[in-house]
Amino acid sequence: xxxDVVFVGKKPIMAYVLAILTHLNSGHDAVFIKARGSxxxxxxxISQVVKRKFSKDLKISNIEIGTExxxxxxxxxxxxxxxxxxxxx
Amino acid sequence: xxxDVVFVGKKPIMAYVLAILTHLNSGHDAVFIKARGSxxxxxxxISQVVKRKFSKDLKISNIEIGTExxxxxxxxxxxxxxxxxxxxx
Numbered sequence: 001x002x003x004d005v006v007f008v009g010k011k012p013i014m015a016y017v018l019a020i021l022t023h024l025n026s027g028h029d030a031v032f033i034k035a036r037g038s039x040x041x042x043x044x045x046i047s048q049v050v051k052r053k054f055s056k057d058l059k060i061s062n063i064e065i066g067t068e069x070x071x072x073x074x075x076x077x078x079x080x081x082x083x084x085x086x087x088x089x
Numbered sequence: 090x091x092x093d094v095v096f097v098g099k100k101p102i103m104a105y106v107l108a109i110l111t112h113l114n115s116g117h118d119a120v121f122i123k124a125r126g127s128x129x130x131x132x133x134x135i136s137q138v139v140k141r142k143f144s145k146d147l148k149i150s151n152i153e154i155g156t157e158x159x160x161x162x163x164x165x166x167x168x169x170x171x172x173x174x175x176x177x178x
Binding site for chain 1: 126127128129130133134136137141149152153154155156168170171172174
């Protein structure tokens with residue numbers, strides 16, 4: 001499962017879409033799209049582009065949301081929301 | 090169900106948290122937090138604040154994501170992602 005994760009950051013949406021399609025075309029049947037904070041909206045957009053434009057046989061099989069503690073640059077702890085969208089063939 | 094929806098927009102997070110708590114304290118057992126586009130991240134934050142800080146007996150019972158068509162000001166149609174987070178006692 002660890003290998004099935006695409007972590008969403010500041011790259012353009014299509015970079016992640018491409019990473020997901022490449023992953024699925026190399027023998028994997030599932031992918032987890034993960035994102036934190038303001039990147040959560042982008043993760044949802046990515047799942048929709050993959051599903052609607054590229055891979056209509058792919059289904060959203062699970063969605064998790066929650067809170068993670070991250071370490072800031074000043075070495076402090078901060079709570080941040082996350083999403084994990086599982087897509088399966 | 091229609092009455093159980095809190096739609097997330099540009100107000101501060103705590104305005105929506107308050108709306109949700111008020112709703113739940115007036116005899117309702119469920120609430121749907123809905124948001125579109127860049128407001129999706131905020132909807133997830135709101136669900137986490139409600140759950141962790143105010144109402145620990147409340148559970149996230151369902152999460153939906155998808156695409157909706159909206160009409161822009163220029164009367165054109167545009168696809169936008171949405172999330173719906175159902176919280177239940």
